[in-house]
Amino acid sequence: MRRLIVVSFLILLGICSFSVLGSAGTSDQEFVVAITVLGDHFDPHRPPGNAAYPLMAVFDGLTRLNTDGELCPSLAQSWEAVDETTWRFHLRNDVSFHNGEQFTAEVVKQNIARMLDPKEPRASYFFSSIVSYGVVDDYTIDVVTVRPDPLMPYKVSGLFVGPASMVGNPKSDQFNAHPVGTGPFEFVEWIKGERIVLRANKTYFRGAPAFSRVVFREIPDASSQIAELLVGGVDIIEQVRSEFIAKIEASGVAHIAVAPGAQNQVVGLRPDIAPFSDKRVRQAVNYALDIESIISAILGGYAHHQATPIHPSDFGFNPDVLPYPYDPAKARELLAEAGYKDGLKVDFAISSGVGGSSYAEVAQAIAFQLGEVGIQASIVSMDFATLRQRLYTDKSISPMYCWNWKTWFNDPDIVMFGLYYSDTYSNMIDDPTLDAMILDARFCMDAEKRSALYKELQALIREEAYYVPLYYLENIYAVSNRISWTPRVDERIYVYDAVPAGGVGK
Amino acid sequence: MIVIRRLCRSRLLVVGVLLSVLPLAFAIAAPLIAPHPPNEQTLSDRFLPPLSSGARGYHLLGTDALGRDLLSRIIYGAQISMLVGVTVVIIGGLLGTGVGIVAGYWGGAIDALLMRIVDVFLAFPFLLIALVLMAMLGSGLSKVIIVLGLTSWVPYARVARAQVLGVKEREFVEASRAIGAGRGRIIARHIVPNVMSSVIVIASFRVAAAILSEATLSFLGVGVPPGTPSWGGILSEGRPYMLVSWGPTVFAGVMIMLTALSCNLIGDGVRDLLDPRWRK
Numbered sequence: 001m002r003r004l005i006v007v008s009f010l011i012l013l014g015i016c017s018f019s020v021l022g023s024a025g026t027s028d029q030e031f032v033v034a035i036t037v038l039g040d041h042f043d044p045h046r047p048p049g050n051a052a053y054p055l056m057a058v059f060d061g062l063t064r065l066n067t068d069g070e071l072c073p074s075l076a077q078s079w080e081a082v083d084e085t086t087w088r089f090h091l092r093n094d095v096s097f098h099n100g101e102q103f104t105a106e107v108v109k110q111n112i113a114r115m116l117d118p119k120e121p122r123a124s125y126f127f128s129s130i131v132s133y134g135v136v137d138d139y140t141i142d143v144v145t146v147r148p149d150p151l152m153p154y155k156v157s158g159l160f161v162g163p164a165s166m167v168g169n170p171k172s173d174q175f176n177a178h179p180v181g182t183g184p185f186e187f188v189e190w191i192k193g194e195r196i197v198l199r200a201n202k203t204y205f206r207g208a209p210a211f212s213r214v215v216f217r218e219i220p221d222a223s224s225q226i227a228e229l230l231v232g233g234v235d236i237i238e239q240v241r242s243e244f245i246a247k248i249e250a251s252g253v254a255h256i257a258v259a260p261g262a263q264n265q266v267v268g269l270r271p272d273i274a275p276f277s278d279k280r281v282r283q284a285v286n287y288a289l290d291i292e293s294i295i296s297a298i299l300g301g302y303a304h305h306q307a308t309p310i311h312p313s314d315f316g317f318n319p320d321v322l323p324y325p326y327d328p329a330k331a332r333e334l335l336a337e338a339g340y341k342d343g344l345k346v347d348f349a350i351s352s353g354v355g356g357s358s359y360a361e362v363a364q365a366i367a368f369q370l371g372e373v374g375i376q377a378s379i380v381s382m383d384f385a386t387l388r389q390r391l392y393t394d395k396s397i398s399p400m401y402c403w404n405w406k407t408w409f410n411d412p413d414i415v416m417f418g419l420y421y422s423d424t425y426s427n428m429i430d431d432p433t434l435d436a437m438i439l440d441a442r443f444c445m446d447a448e449k450r451s452a453l454y455k456e457l458q459a460l461i462r463e464e465a466y467y468v469p470l471y472y473l474e475n476i477y478a479v480s481n482r483i484s485w486t487p488r489v490d491e492r493i494y495v496y497d498a499v500p501a502g503g504v505g506k
Numbered sequence: 507m508i509v510i511r512r513l514c515r516s517r518l519l520v521v522g523v524l525l526s527v528l529p530l531a532f533a534i535a536a537p538l539i540a541p542h543p544p545n546e547q548t549l550s551d552r553f554l555p556p557l558s559s560g561a562r563g564y565h566l567l568g569t570d571a572l573g574r575d576l577l578s579r580i581i582y583g584a585q586i587s588m589l590v591g592v593t594v595v596i597i598g599g600l601l602g603t604g605v606g607i608v609a610g611y612w613g614g615a616i617d618a619l620l621m622r623i624v625d626v627f628l629a630f631p632f633l634l635i636a637l638v639l640m641a642m643l644g645s646g647l648s649k650v651i652i653v654l655g656l657t658s659w660v661p662y663a664r665v666a667r668a669q670v671l672g673v674k675e676r677e678f679v680e681a682s683r684a685i686g687a688g689r690g691r692i693i694a695r696h697i698v699p700n701v702m703s704s705v706i707v708i709a710s711f712r713v714a715a716a717i718l719s720e721a722t723l724s725f726l727g728v729g730v731p732p733g734t735p736s737w738g739g740i741l742s743e744g745r746p747y748m749l750v751s752w753g754p755t756v757f758a759g760v761m762i763m764l765t766a767l768s769c770n771l772i773g774d775g776v777r778d779l780l781d782p783r784w785r786k
């Protein structure tokens with residue numbers, strides 16, 4: 001009868017997720033963030049990934065982006081372009097690290113050196129244009145780029161700064177054991193797979209934070225996250241499915257906050273192998289999909305259909321480039337022209353790590369709609385690490401795969417490089433015209449010319465249809481009524497932004 | 507008549523067989539009785555409650571997250587569960603019984619070696635081995651069957667070996683050997699028939715285990731691909747939406763439970779039936 005116990009377990013799993021998992025109730029001064037999976041490191045220079053929110057709480061960049069994505073001073077008070085390729089940053093002289101060490105230009109120099117270390121996994125994709133950097137005086141530093149880089153002041157918002165005593169070590173051990181930064185919160189403890197606890201840095205240079213403690217709790221299951229929120233165990237959860245909005249709003253203990261996300265969801269179509277080496281087949285896939293219906297039915301309308309991965313709010317957005325219309329007849333026609341009159345079969349790789357919480361359903365809807373025009377897409381699901389490895393290193397990903405890339409700084413540069421430039425790790429696209437235009441736009445200091453280049457690029461990538469641009473999601477957060485917090489355009493939870501709803505603290 | 511009367515005296519067996527009627531009927535006649543194609547989506551009819559009508563007709567059990575008819579998916583899901591249950595038991599049973607007979611009959615070093623392999627398999631939790639193998643092979647129905655088959659032979663091997671050890675010293679085996687019967691003939695005519703009754707009992711229990719294992723793997727996302735109507739898959743796809751729509755999780759769970767229960771009852775019944783003490 002042991003089998004029966006297993007069966008009951010399976011059935012009850014869902015029900016159990018609603019049970020209250022021993023919540024102590026938060027004090028007025030504690031702020032608890034639910035995280036699906038905590039990051040695996042606390043190193044300021046590694047790609048942040050899931051560790052981003054705790055990193056942002058403990059460390060500061062030279063600049064920072066506010067809630068709307070605008071550039072603001074942080075560790076650097078001001079900056080200027082000394083010449084076309086040199087950016088000069090004037091640093092604050094009143095900042096010290098949590099361990100008492102002083103913040104100076106020399107420390108920044110050591111941090112850049114550690115960030116650019118080619119032997120370690122670093123978040124250096126922002127900083128690849130840096131060729132040299134040098135201390136001008138104790139609180140001034142110059143950064144020289146290979147060609148003009150108009151986005152450098154934005155990019156250094158991601159240059160988290162650690163103290164001189166720790167950045168000498170290329171490995172992450174010290175930072176993982178006890179990270180030390182200049183940020184609004186100091187490290188207290190990190191229990192792997194369970195929680196990260198931080199306490200307020202009362203002497204933070206932008207003012208003491210409103211909460212004396214911040215806890216990041218790992219809660220993998222979406223239903224458990226909602227249950228915890230409703231009983232007061234956590235204060236904020238992200239990636240709420242639209243189906244739960246009414247229930248949360250009706251609870252009286254939490255409210256919904258919505259903001260457009262930055263993550264561009266796409267379906268990749270490998271142009272280097274059959275069948276998608278033929279442009280007509282790629283376009284056929286675009287015509288075959290009724291993205292608007294998918295958005296309104298599965299995503300509750302909380303997403304925006306895109307013609308290209310460039311957002312309407314981005315620099316150089318081209319309003320004349322429209323998404324492919326839903327036209328199954330045209331899709332069949334194009335397939336027949338390309339020689340696939342009797343349809344074709346293709347594998348479609350998906351991963352739970354890409355595309356938001358409802359992606360499994362979206363992928364099945366895509367497969368079904370493709371089936372209607374004769375493209376039999378078999379869904380192959382894999383874990384995110386496998387998907388990334390097949391895409392980045394093995395180049396063995398199936399012809400069709402789900403993928404996404406984030407828009408940074410309201411600018412097309414990063415996403416154009418990430419998705420379309422031939423010489424980046426994830427692409428099988430090799431289009432010299434595209435490459436030349438992407439490079440020209442990246443290093444163009446003349447805003448008008450640069451904007452025109454991007455407008456032209458959008459028309460080109462729509463025509464070539466290397467991807468099916470799906471949508472960017474409206475990020476749906478549920479926030480406890482005890483908390484006042486506004487979502488950020490970069491999709492991150494910056495705990496310093498949160499204040500108690502009554503305005504207590506700070 | 508005597509056989510039927512004897513069968514009926516085992517109440518467990520009768521209940522088990524009655525319970526298995528529904529899943530078996532689903533599996534055999536799925537295309538005939540399913541009211542809708544199992545993968546036909548109607549995005550405007552998501553999460554219809556049981557006993558409701560949508561754009562494509564009546565939905566007795568409602569619809570799932572993509573507006574697919576839940577009853578049809580559960581009916582087709584029976585095919586996958588039965589297919590997995592039966593093929594896994596055949597693969598595991600043949601492999602395990604073979605290993606057990608070889609180990610028991612030959613004895614010595616071969617026996618020691620094979621039984622240490624059995625110990626190794628027993629030392630690892632089944633799910634761990636299955637997850638590792640699935641990660642290596644990739645997902646898919648055929649791979650689920652292979653993985654479950656290759657990980658489920660151990661109980662057969664142990665039972666078969668124990669039976670062989672008992673049988674091979676019996677007089678009728680020695681008599682055959684005395685009149686010059688070969689090893690193959692002895693195994694085929696004397697050993698195998700005496701081992702089979704125990705193996706069949708184990709097999710009937712293992713059908714339930716295999717169905718549950720497929721559900722577990724699909725539930726964890728490494729079993730059959732998304733979209734394939736399997737009970738475990740329906741259960742896991744429905745779980746995030748339990749607050750909105752309880753149908754998929756509950757109905758798929760009930761079917762898994764019914765099937766596992768009926769296999770277990772049949773197993774109990776068959777064991778009682780084959781037990782000589784019970785015959786008196």
